Amino acid sequence: MSSEEAVELTVVARRAGVRIALVRRYLEFGLFEARPGPAAAPRYDPDSAARVAQAERLRRDLGLNYAGAVLACELLDRIRDLRAGR
Amino acid sequence: MALAYTDYYAVLGVPRDADQDAIRRAYRKLARRHHPDVNSDSDAEERFKELGEAYEVLSDPEKRERYDRLGANWRQQEQETPDANFEEFFARQGFGGAADSADFGDDLFERLFGGRGGAGASGWSTGPLRGFDREAQLELSLEDALEGGRRRLTLDGRDIDVNFPAGVRDGQLIRIAGRGGPGRDGGPPGDLYLRISLRPHPHFRRRGEHDLDVDLPVTPSQAALGATVPVRTPGGSAQVRVPAGSSSGRRLRLRGRGLPRSGGSGDLHAVVKIVVPKHLSDRERELYEQLAAESPPVEASA
Numbered sequence: 218m219s220s221e222e223a224v225e226l227t228v229v230a231r232r233a234g235v236r237i238a239l240v241r242r243y244l245e246f247g248l249f250e251a252r253p254g255p256a257a258a259p260r261y262d263p264d265s266a267a268r269v270a271q272a273e274r275l276r277r278d279l280g281l282n283y284a285g286a287v288l289a290c291e292l293l294d295r296i297r298d299l300r301a302g303r
Numbered sequence: 304m305a306l307a308y309t310d311y312y313a314v315l316g317v318p319r320d321a322d323q324d325a326i327r328r329a330y331r332k333l334a335r336r337h338h339p340d341v342n343s344d345s346d347a348e349e350r351f352k353e354l355g356e357a358y359e360v361l362s363d364p365e366k367r368e369r370y371d372r373l374g375a376n377w378r379q380q381e382q383e384t385p386d387a388n389f390e391e392f393f394a395r396q397g398f399g400g401a402a403d404s405a406d407f408g409d410d411l412f413e414r415l416f417g418g419r420g421g422a423g424a425s426g427w428s429t430g431p432l433r434g435f436d437r438e439a440q441l442e443l444s445l446e447d448a449l450e451g452g453r454r455r456l457t458l459d460g461r462d463i464d465v466n467f468p469a470g471v472r473d474g475q476l477i478r479i480a481g482r483g484g485p486g487r488d489g490g491p492p493g494d495l496y497l498r499i500s501l502r503p504h505p506h507f508r509r510r511g512e513h514d515l516d517v518d519l520p521v522t523p524s525q526a527a528l529g530a531t532v533p534v535r536t537p538g539g540s541a542q543v544r545v546p547a548g549s550s551s552g553r554r555l556r557l558r559g560r561g562l563p564r565s566g567g568s569g570d571l572h573a574v575v576k577i578v579v580p581k582h583l584s585d586r587e588r589e590l591y592e593q594l595a596a597e598s599p600p601v602e603a604s605a
Binding site: 232235236270271273274278279280293 | 331493
């Protein structure tokens with residue numbers, strides 16, 4: 218998790234270069250989560266933008282659906298962790 | 304633009320008489336394997352781009368026919384039609400440079416991935432999208448890592464000036480915003496992550512995460528009688544007190560003189576190394592002989 222300041226969903230969308238509806242969609246699929254805090258004003262890890270963009274590239278380029286793209290991201294994370302011995 | 308001739312059949316690993324199904328299957332399999340988000344090899348981006356080019360030509364019967372017939376020169380006739388310009392094509396798909404137009408890309412993308420009967424309407428959309436994050440290694444000497452500074456890196460033919468802060472650690476990631484893969488359709492570029500890799504040092508040896516070892520050469524008499532001797536530290540030098548009766552291998556800790564870490568620094572360990580003079584003067588030899596007569600021999604178990 219990044220130590221940078223948490224951001225709003227609109228910022229995640231802008232940094233990922235996509236519409237906010239798409240970001241909400243990935244949020245529903247559990248690609249990333251809100252940081253702990255007041256539910257009325259949810260904030261997200263700034264790394265979420267890169268994560269959304271990665272899932273979306275995989276979805277578009279490899280013909281995955283949303284669930285498949287999220288799964289691919291999670292598996293890629295897992296592989297990276299295993300390689301790093303975590 | 305002039306591109307070297309590329310054997311698109313070899314790129315996709317299919318025979319020259321492969322049918323469209325075989326070409327599509329080969330492309331999809333290789334695209335999964337070499338996608339820059341999946342494959343961390345440094346040439347994955349280039350390879351993926353090449354796959355896209357190969358598939359774009361071989362999946363289109365007209366282009367394929369021209370390519371088969373004209374070989375290296377097949378593209379010359381195409382220069383006048385817009386969709387033959389690959390640089391433009393890949394800029395639009397996000398593998399090249401800036402992009403500006405919209406529907407042209409959609410159309411090509413549809414063809415590139417054979418939209419009909421593929422993964423369904425939701426699968427192949429386009430639109431602005433941030434580029435992928437790139438990772439590269441930045442090798443530094445210990446001194447550079449301690450002092451911080453500036454480096455010029457060349458990545459994919461582009462020069463990038465990078466400032467790194469003082470006290471970077473081995474394995475640390477430094478984010479350089481906007482220096483990753485180009486965005487697609489006007490999306491923002493990804494970030495570049497530099498992984499710091501410390502080069503082995505001629506004097507200091509890493510010991511765990513933040514501690515360093517350094518040899519501390521002393522004479523036999525300094526080791527026997529004790530002495531205060533200079534020791535090399537990462538930032539310069541320091542004085543260290545060698546207690547009387549120190550054998551080789553004894554570790555003397557200099558607290559906080561190792562590598563930086565959050566909230567302080569690791570320790571430097573000066574490792575005593577008794578250095579015996581190679582040549583003795585007559586007087587020295589005489590004294591050593593007297594000493595030898597006085598001292599009991601070292602026991603094997605000691």
